[in-house]
Each structure stands twice: as structure tokens, then as C-alpha cells.
Amino acid sequence: MRKILSLFLLCIIPLFFSGCWDNIEIDERAFITGMGFDKYEEKEKKGEEEKETQVSNLKRYILTVTYPNVAMIAQKAEGDPSYIYSTVCASPSDGKQQINLRNNKNFYLNHSKVAIIGAELARDEKMMREILDVIQRSIYINRKIHIFITPQKAQEILTMDTGKNMDMGLFLEELIEKEITSPRRPETSFDAIITNLRESNASMFPRIAKGEKEVTTGGAAVLKGYKLVGWLDPIETRDVNILKGRGKIADYTIKIDKLYIVVEQMNLRSKMKAYEGEDKRINIDFEVEAEGILLQHYYGVPGEPFDSSYIEKINKVTEKQLTNEFLQVVEKIQKQYKTDIFKVGEYLRKFEPKTWEKVKNNWDEIYPETKVNIDVKMHVRRVGIEG
Amino acid sequence: MGFYEELFAPEEDKRNKIKITKSLDQNLGKVKEILNNCDDVIYREFSVGKGQKLKFATIYAEGLADKNLVNEYVLKNLMILARMTDPDVNTIREKVYDLIKDGVLSVSDLKEIEDINLVVDNILTGETVLLIDKWNKAIVIASKGWPMRSVSEPETEAVIRGSREGFVETMRVNTSLVRRRIRDPKFKIKQMQIGKRSKTDIAVLFIDEIVNKDILKKVVRRLKNIDIDGILESGYIEQLLEDNWRSPFPQIQSTERPEKVVGALYEGKIGIIVDNTPFALIIPTTFNSLLQSVEDYNERFLIGNAIRILRYVAVITSLFLPSLYIAMTSYHPGMIPTELALYIAGSRDGVPFPSFIEAFIMEFSLELLREAGIRLPGPIGATIGIVGGLVLGQAAVEAGIVSSLMVIIVALTAIAAYTTPSYSFAIGFRLLRFVYMGFAAVLGLYGVMLAFLITLTHLCNLKSFGVPYLTPFNIYNISLKDFKDTLFKAPLHKMKKRPEFIAKDDKDRLVDHVHDNNKKRM
Incomplete structure (x- = not known):
């Protein structure tokens, strides 16, 4: 009898400890x-927000x-x-x-x-x-x-x-x-x-x-x-992503010799560095290195994309165009919105603690005044098939 | 007396000894008195010798004894050949017994006894007893020969690669099937009789030097303790021998395959063969050994392992799947991937039962089908399977009583359950599955884990003749060596030792084996 009772209790006890009665099919x-x-x-507010109770x-x-x-x-x-x-x-x-x-x-x-x-x-x-x-x-x-x-x-x-x-x-x-x-x-x-x-x-x-x-x-x-x-806007967002190293794949429309050609970016290495320059200003360096494919050229000019000096020209133009574009976006974020989206502060805190000690108290004022350098390197590696 | 003789020493016959007298009539009378109303016993009295002066009588049970053998080699020899020789009754009277025993009966196995009780025992086991007038001994002629099933493929344990022989109902044939695979004089077969009335022959099989003597002692002691009127099947022995009768898990393995018994013997285990049943018993049995199949060893390393792992996964599936389904759908839908959760919710839309009842109905009907399939004769059984499995499942889904996913779950569970090589083991899990489902319905995943812990505790506690049931998973000094034949099976040439937990004396199985291509090129 005692055995049965203890067995019964053993079965009942877990039910009380469970609290798991939330069975919903x-x-x-x-x-x-x-x-x-x-x-x-x-439309017309009548001081609703001042109410403290939910009467x-x-x-x-x-x-x-x-x-x-x-x-x-x-x-x-x-x-x-x-x-x-x-x-x-x-x-x-x-x-x-x-x-x-x-x-x-x-x-x-x-x-x-x-x-x-x-x-x-x-x-x-x-x-x-x-x-x-x-x-x-x-x-x-x-x-x-x-x-x-x-x-x-x-x-x-x-x-x-x-x-x-x-x-x-x-x-x-x-x-x-x-x-x-x-x-x-x-x-x-x-x-x-x-x-x-x-x-x-x-x-x-x-x-x-x-x-x-x-x-x-x-x-x-x-x-x-x-x-x-x-x-x-979407393109600006893309540029921010590229500077942060996240946007691996992107395509750029480049104007070269009055032609619009498309370079697709395949591989991306992006690095941000922040340091105190000689003039006591904080410098932010972006180094972007990308590989590209010539995705669209102009039909009927055979040979041109095979010319290495032409490819070099594409690289140069792309680099210049992108640098300008990126600078604009960074400026918008830095000067207009005054937001530290690139986590420059965090970078300084982690890697330049001495500098961070100096600027951390009024970072909000210093950040918009920092100097931004952007260095883009583009290497067009592939030119696709040519007819 | 050696260890085994002492161990297997038969108990003394407690019956009063009835001595065979010198009068044939008197002896016959006594036998007839004991065996009165036994119409299957045949008495044949006849006279022998030139002067027909010697009276003989043979007694045997019809159907048990080989009539041909009695006719051809006993009666014929005595009646015809004995008459051709010319015994001088006067001179060799005293030696007639020896003469007949040694010179006339062309039968290979003869015994002599002096007790009427033993005469009766022998008659009932199928021997023929020869009584001679004026002689106080009886000759037992081995003439067992009854109609028996021929050796055929075991139906409950089919394999692709492996012997097609299975045990039959005759113990002697079964022991011979084992002996044929172990031609070692150290392989011992000790016989005993159990059952006050049935007097069933039981053979204990083991290999000297390998067998664990402690376990053997325990087995024999328990066997000798059995005092029952009749043993109908080895299941009787199993139930009377096992450690824990409440457990859902079999602590003694039963098998129809001689090679399984042989494999166990080589590991130091003990086999028990019971007359009148094709199911032999293997002692001790562990959780692990019940999931091993003969094929694992016959197949090559990779394939054998893949199948072994598959089987473990199947056991876990068959135990947990329905309960996890219940727990997740009624308590924790957050654990299911979204798309699947939505699909399950959709497929259950409009099903009138909670998922536990739904699962219970399906599992229950599956068990009904299984039981019906066994009871019905072959061709109808297959029909039941199709009607039940396909038509019933489909109809239930279309009627909206169960969700279509539930049918898949139940079918998967059933298939997984049938991969277990041991039937009695699988049926234990099947029973547990319902318990788990109950726990899942009441307490969700917590309940499933609780049930699992209770099961695990029970398994850890369980022992088969002193060997922990979960060996080698729960032994104290754990080492990798013990896992060579568990979830994974080491390649054959790496399994050099017998399992540590059973074999104590001769532990080596395989001397260092080097594959030919690994040897240095000469």
C-alpha cells in the first residue's frame, strides 16, 4: 500500500512543479x-497624454x-x-x-x-x-x-x-x-x-x-x-555598405569617353582607419580595394577591352568617380546628420585609446569636423566574352 | 569432481526406487500399472532362442520412438539372428544378457537401468526399453525419432547476408547446429530436465575457458530453483530466470539463429536451448547487444557501421517521434521552423481532436493492424496491411479526423520500430512510446525529458545476471576499448579482445592481424 502511495505521489509531484499548463494546440x-x-x-489633442491611469x-x-x-x-x-x-x-x-x-x-x-x-x-x-x-x-x-x-x-x-x-x-x-x-x-x-x-x-x-x-x-x-x-537613398546606402566592407557585389555605371559602361564589382576589401593627424585633427581613412568585371561596353569596338592601357583608364575613371561619390555620402552623414555610422568612435576606443581619452567627452562636436580621406583602387580583371 | 560436474550435479531422485525383479511378468505388470490408460505405449512380448525359452519384452511409446529402428535392429535381430546362433541355454544362461547387449543389438546407443521409474521415464522420452526374463536389469535402446520440422530459414529474424538455418523444435538438432559451428572440445553442452510433469530437456551451452563462471553459477542455480509443472516454451524459462519482471526491456535475449548463439558463446555468454521451441536464450544480455544484428559482422566495416548507426537512430525515432510531435505542436510551436509550423497548423485546421488524441488514435489503430496481421493467415495478412495502411490512413485524412502529417509521423514511427532486430526489445519500446506520448500531452517537452530520465534511471538500475544492462555506456572505468562494438563497430581486425565485462579468463580473440598490403614489400 505504501509503495503504491509513494509511486502515486511520485507521479503527481512533477505535475505541480511543472507550471507547464500552457497547452495550446x-x-x-x-x-x-x-x-x-x-x-x-x-486631429485635436485634449491633453490625452497627461492621463496617468487607464480608466x-x-x-x-x-x-x-x-x-x-x-x-x-x-x-x-x-x-x-x-x-x-x-x-x-x-x-x-x-x-x-x-x-x-x-x-x-x-x-x-x-x-x-x-x-x-x-x-x-x-x-x-x-x-x-x-x-x-x-x-x-x-x-x-x-x-x-x-x-x-x-x-x-x-x-x-x-x-x-x-x-x-x-x-x-x-x-x-x-x-x-x-x-x-x-x-x-x-x-x-x-x-x-x-x-x-x-x-x-x-x-x-x-x-x-x-x-x-x-x-x-x-x-x-x-x-x-x-x-x-x-x-x-538606395545608392547612398550601397556606398555606405561598401565603405563598411559589407556590399561585396555592386555595379557601377561609369561615364568614359561619352560612353556609359558598367563595371561590376566582384571582390571587395575595405578598411577604415582613424588617427590623430599632425594638425591635431582626427583623420578618417577609408581604403577600398575592389576587383571588377567589365559587364557592359559598346558593341562594335572589338579589341578595345583587351587593351591594357584602356583597362587602366577604366580603373582610373572608376576610382575617381567612386571617390567623389563616397566623399559626398560621408559628408552627408558626417556633416548633415552628424551620425557616427562608421563607428569611428568605437574604432578609436578599441585601437587608439590615448586619442579616445582626449576626444571622448566632446566626440559629438569633434566628429563632424574630422578629416575624411578616401582611397579607392579598382582592378578590372575580366572583360567577358567579345563578339 | 570438477567444477562443472559439481555445478550440474543432478538432484537426487526423490521417488521411491522400484527395483526390477527377475520376473518379466512382474516387471511388465509394474510398468503397465504406472502407465495404465496410456494407450500410446506399445508392449511387445516375444520369445528368443532355439528353444524359445527366453522371454523378452520391448516397450516403447508410439510416435516418439522410431518404429523402423525397433523393428529392423531390435526385434529382427533378436528374433531371427538370435535363433540362428545356438545358445546353450545352460552354459551361457548367466551371460545371455551380455551376449544380447554386446552381440545382437545393432544399435549404437545402449544404457542399462535398474529402476522401474527410470524405465517409464525413458519410454516417455521416446526410447525403447528391452526387458528380459530372469534378469534384473533393463536395456534402454536409443530410438528417439518423432516427426519433426526440417531446418528452415528463421522467419522472425531474416537477414540478407548470413546463414539461412534456423533452430527447430527438437533440442538435439539445435545443439548439433551449434556444435557444427564450434568444433572445440571446450564447447560444453550440459543437459538438465525442468518441469515436474513436462520434464522438458534443457541444454546449457558454454565454452569452457571463455565463459564467465560467476554468471554460469547464477544461471544454473536459478535453473535448478525452477519448480514448475511444465515448460512449454523458452519464454517460461526467460520469465522465471530474469532479474526484473516489471521492466519493459528483455533481460534475456531470445533468438532463432544458431550463429547468434554461437557469436554470443564466443563472447563468453551462455546459451540455453529448450526442447520444443526454436527460440534459444542468450545470457547475459545488454541493451547494446539487442541492437546488434548478425549482418553487422558479416558486412564490411563501413557498411556494417552505417547500418548499425541507422538502427540506433531508428530506435530513438520510434521512441520519441510521436511524443516530440505532440509536445512541439501543443506546447512549443516556436521550436518548429516557421514554414513547417504554419503547414502543421494548416493541416491540423479543422481536426476535431487535440494532437495527443489524434496521435493516440493513429498509433492504436496501427497496433491493431499489426496484431491482426500476425493472427491472420499469410495472404490475408498482407491484405490487411494494405487496407489498413493505405486505405484507412487516406480515408482518415480525407474525413478530417487526423491531419496528414500525423499519418506520416505514425508511419515513420512504425517503420523505424521494425528495424530493431529483437522483437521483444522492439515491443518494449513500443509500449514506452505510449507512456511518452502521455507525458508529452500533459507536460510538453518537459514531460518527454522527464519520461526519458525515468527510463534512463531504470535502465541504469537494470542488471542482467549481474551485468549492468547499459554496459559499456555506464561502467565506472570508462575507456574507448569498451566502445568497439557499440554505436560504432571497430573493423574486425581491431577487435582483438572479448568484451571485458563478460569474459574473464581467455580474453584474446584475434592475434595481431596485418593486412597483406601493409607488410613491407620484399
Whole structure:
């Protein structure tokens, strides 16, 4: 009898220690793939923000979530590819509570793929920090979630039709994670962005925008200290990526002898160096070395690309054109946005600690005044097939 | 007396001895009295000698004894040949017994006994007993010969490469199948009888110098302790001998393959062959040995290893797959890759049961099919398999009772379970699978791990005749040498020693073997 009792207890005890009574069948969950955060702007504000309690609804955010129609994925049913819920709320968590009142499935964030932040919200440092904290703190949201900032409203992006009968979250995930990546977009993962923000107090968020029919993901939003300060277009973003050594593959349209030719960059080595120059100014050197292919020339001039002096000319022109282009971009970032996207401060801290000691207290003032030298070397190695 | 003689010394016959008297009629009367109402016993009385003065009687059980042998070599010789010789009854009367025994009966195996009880015993084992008037001894003529199945391929343990011979129901044939593979005088076969009424012959097989004597002692002691009325199959012996009857895992391996027994003997293990069953027992048995197949050794190194690893993976799959499916779909969908999670969610859309019930229904119907397939005669059994597997599964998915992925999971589990070479081992795992599924349904992944830990604790605790069941995974002084024949199998020429945990005396299997092309070119 005693034996049976002890065996019984043994079986019962683990049940109490478990706390694992969260059994929800997989088909009863709403697999949130995309989240959108927008700032709620009422036409006339009546001091809503001063309210401290939630007796009546505090209206600050617009939360939009989308989850795919799984029955359609398993080819069991037809219909809309995704379900979208949008609500005005005091916080994302309040939004979740509200959506739970309207949705028949259980809110589930573990498979969330993208989070889109509206530009209005991104310009508000307080709210931006709230959102970043929500994502960072959540045990459900993956740190590899892709973050976007849109000049329009996140809600508009998420409610768009992808045209491929697909959920927007899944569509964007596929778009980003496909093998042929584009350098015209900065790193998208939350982890990388937040690391940049922490290290240099500045970061590039990928930009997403609504076009006529499609969404487009080129370019970047530049953040300084959790606040949106400006935008970079896709080509500028590409140049930043090249200077950072990330954009391995790119193609440049070069004007040479009144002809437009295309040089594709195949291999890239990019190095940044910062040091205190003789005139006590901080110098930033970029050394870019790339290999290229002649991708497009002009039909009917046989022999020319085989001429090594011509190739040398292409190299020279490309180098000059790129140096100018890069200088412009760096200037925009440095002088206009005053953001340390290249992590010069971090570089000084790691490799030139003595210099860093001198400048760290007023780095924000010193940084825009630093001298930038860019040295581009291009080697066109292959010229393709010639007819 | 040597070690083995002492060990196997038969127990004394507790029955009252009934001496054979000099009167044939009296003796016959006693035998008939014991064997009354046994209509299969044949008595044949006849007279021998020129003057027909000597009375003889043969007794044998019809069907057990070889009638031809009795007719041709016993009766014929006694009745015809004995008459041709001219025994002077007066002079050789005292020697007639010797004369008959040594000169007349052209049978190779003769014994003499003095007890009526033994006479009866011998008759019932199929021997023919010759009683002679005015002589107080009986001659037992070895005439066992009953209809038996010929040696054929074992059905439960088929292999691609390996001997096609399997054990049959006759112990003597089985021991000969083993003896043919070990022509070593050190290979011993010790016989005993178990069962108060069935008196089943049991042979204990081992190789002197290799066998672990401690284990042998334990086995014989336990065998001698058995006091049961009848042994119908080696399963009876297995259940009475094993250490832990509550365990789902077999602690004694049973096999139909002589080479498996031989392989075990060479490792220092002990084989037990029981009469009337083609299943021999191997003692001691470890977890590891139940996952070994004869083919692993017959195939070359790489192939053998690949198959061995595959089998381990299959065992893990068959144990965990349904429970992991339940745990992940109902508790932790975050662990499944997104696309798959969405697909599973979609395929489960509209299924009326929680995934545990769904899995249980499918697993249960699979077990039904399996059992039905065994019971039904061959051709119908195959039909049941097709009807059940294909039609039922398809229909269930179309009806929306189960999700299509569940059918795949269950099918995969079933296939994986059938790769285990030992049937009784596989069935243990099959049972555990349901327990795991229950744990997964209640506690998710935590439950699966909990169940696994309980199983592991049990396995660590389990012993087969003093040998830890998980050997060599859980021995104290762990060394790489012990793993030569586990998850991986070392090439044959590297396996120079017998397993340490069994063989104690003669440990060498293989003298340094050098492949020819490795030798220095002369």
C-alpha cells in the first residue's frame, strides 16, 4: 500500500512543479508574422497624454499585426492570404489585449518575422525607445526579427496586397532572406541594429516604402540616439555598405569617353582607419580595394577591352568617380546628420585609446569636423566574352 | 569432481526406487500399472532362442520412438539372428544378457537401468526399453525419432547476408547446429530436465575457458530453483530466470539463429536451448547487444557501421517521434521552423481532436493492424496491411479526423520500430512510446525529458545476471576499448579482445592481424 502511495505521489509531484499548463494546440494559434507600430495622432489633442491611469483609453500607438491564413498554406482552403488586426492602444501590450478580444486565435509572437515602425513614431525618441525596449525585452520575439522604418504608416504597408497571395510578414521575410542579397539595404536584423545603436549611438534602419502596387525595401533611415534624423537613398546606402566592407557585389555605371559602361564589382576589401593627424585633427581613412568585371561596353569596338592601357583608364575613371561619390555620402552623414555610422568612435576606443581619452567627452562636436580621406583602387580583371 | 560436474550435479531422485525383479511378468505388470490408460505405449512380448525359452519384452511409446529402428535392429535381430546362433541355454544362461547387449543389438546407443521409474521415464522420452526374463536389469535402446520440422530459414529474424538455418523444435538438432559451428572440445553442452510433469530437456551451452563462471553459477542455480509443472516454451524459462519482471526491456535475449548463439558463446555468454521451441536464450544480455544484428559482422566495416548507426537512430525515432510531435505542436510551436509550423497548423485546421488524441488514435489503430496481421493467415495478412495502411490512413485524412502529417509521423514511427532486430526489445519500446506520448500531452517537452530520465534511471538500475544492462555506456572505468562494438563497430581486425565485462579468463580473440598490403614489400 505504501509503495503504491509513494509511486502515486511520485507521479503527481512533477505535475505541480511543472507550471507547464500552457497547452495550446498549434492550429489554435495566430502566428503573428508582421507587426506595425505607428504613432497615433488625433486631429485635436485634449491633453490625452497627461492621463496617468487607464480608466479611459490612453491613445498613443496604432498597433497592426498580421498573421497568415494557415489553412491556405496547407492547401485546405481558399481565401485571403492573411488576417490583419489593427488597433489604437496605449502600448503594444494593451494593443495585444484589445486584439485578443477580437480574434478567435491565440496571439503568438515566437514566429514574428518583421516589425515596421512608422516615421512619425521614429521621430519621437520617447516612443521609439519604448518600442525598442518592447522588442528587446520580450522572451517571445526573436532577436533576428527584421526591423524596418517606413516614411508612410506601418499600417499601410502591412495592409497592402503583396500580389503573390501571400502574407506580408512572410513575403518580407522571403524578400530579405533570399540568397541574392542587395547591398542597397542596410542590415535588417534587430540584433545588428541594436548593437550599432549601442556602440555608436547611431544606426541605419532599412527603409520600406509603399509604391504604386508593390512595397520596396531600398535605402535606409538614419537614426541618431533613438531618433530618426534623415534618410539615405538606395545608392547612398550601397556606398555606405561598401565603405563598411559589407556590399561585396555592386555595379557601377561609369561615364568614359561619352560612353556609359558598367563595371561590376566582384571582390571587395575595405578598411577604415582613424588617427590623430599632425594638425591635431582626427583623420578618417577609408581604403577600398575592389576587383571588377567589365559587364557592359559598346558593341562594335572589338579589341578595345583587351587593351591594357584602356583597362587602366577604366580603373582610373572608376576610382575617381567612386571617390567623389563616397566623399559626398560621408559628408552627408558626417556633416548633415552628424551620425557616427562608421563607428569611428568605437574604432578609436578599441585601437587608439590615448586619442579616445582626449576626444571622448566632446566626440559629438569633434566628429563632424574630422578629416575624411578616401582611397579607392579598382582592378578590372575580366572583360567577358567579345563578339 | 570438477567444477562443472559439481555445478550440474543432478538432484537426487526423490521417488521411491522400484527395483526390477527377475520376473518379466512382474516387471511388465509394474510398468503397465504406472502407465495404465496410456494407450500410446506399445508392449511387445516375444520369445528368443532355439528353444524359445527366453522371454523378452520391448516397450516403447508410439510416435516418439522410431518404429523402423525397433523393428529392423531390435526385434529382427533378436528374433531371427538370435535363433540362428545356438545358445546353450545352460552354459551361457548367466551371460545371455551380455551376449544380447554386446552381440545382437545393432544399435549404437545402449544404457542399462535398474529402476522401474527410470524405465517409464525413458519410454516417455521416446526410447525403447528391452526387458528380459530372469534378469534384473533393463536395456534402454536409443530410438528417439518423432516427426519433426526440417531446418528452415528463421522467419522472425531474416537477414540478407548470413546463414539461412534456423533452430527447430527438437533440442538435439539445435545443439548439433551449434556444435557444427564450434568444433572445440571446450564447447560444453550440459543437459538438465525442468518441469515436474513436462520434464522438458534443457541444454546449457558454454565454452569452457571463455565463459564467465560467476554468471554460469547464477544461471544454473536459478535453473535448478525452477519448480514448475511444465515448460512449454523458452519464454517460461526467460520469465522465471530474469532479474526484473516489471521492466519493459528483455533481460534475456531470445533468438532463432544458431550463429547468434554461437557469436554470443564466443563472447563468453551462455546459451540455453529448450526442447520444443526454436527460440534459444542468450545470457547475459545488454541493451547494446539487442541492437546488434548478425549482418553487422558479416558486412564490411563501413557498411556494417552505417547500418548499425541507422538502427540506433531508428530506435530513438520510434521512441520519441510521436511524443516530440505532440509536445512541439501543443506546447512549443516556436521550436518548429516557421514554414513547417504554419503547414502543421494548416493541416491540423479543422481536426476535431487535440494532437495527443489524434496521435493516440493513429498509433492504436496501427497496433491493431499489426496484431491482426500476425493472427491472420499469410495472404490475408498482407491484405490487411494494405487496407489498413493505405486505405484507412487516406480515408482518415480525407474525413478530417487526423491531419496528414500525423499519418506520416505514425508511419515513420512504425517503420523505424521494425528495424530493431529483437522483437521483444522492439515491443518494449513500443509500449514506452505510449507512456511518452502521455507525458508529452500533459507536460510538453518537459514531460518527454522527464519520461526519458525515468527510463534512463531504470535502465541504469537494470542488471542482467549481474551485468549492468547499459554496459559499456555506464561502467565506472570508462575507456574507448569498451566502445568497439557499440554505436560504432571497430573493423574486425581491431577487435582483438572479448568484451571485458563478460569474459574473464581467455580474453584474446584475434592475434595481431596485418593486412597483406601493409607488410613491407620484399
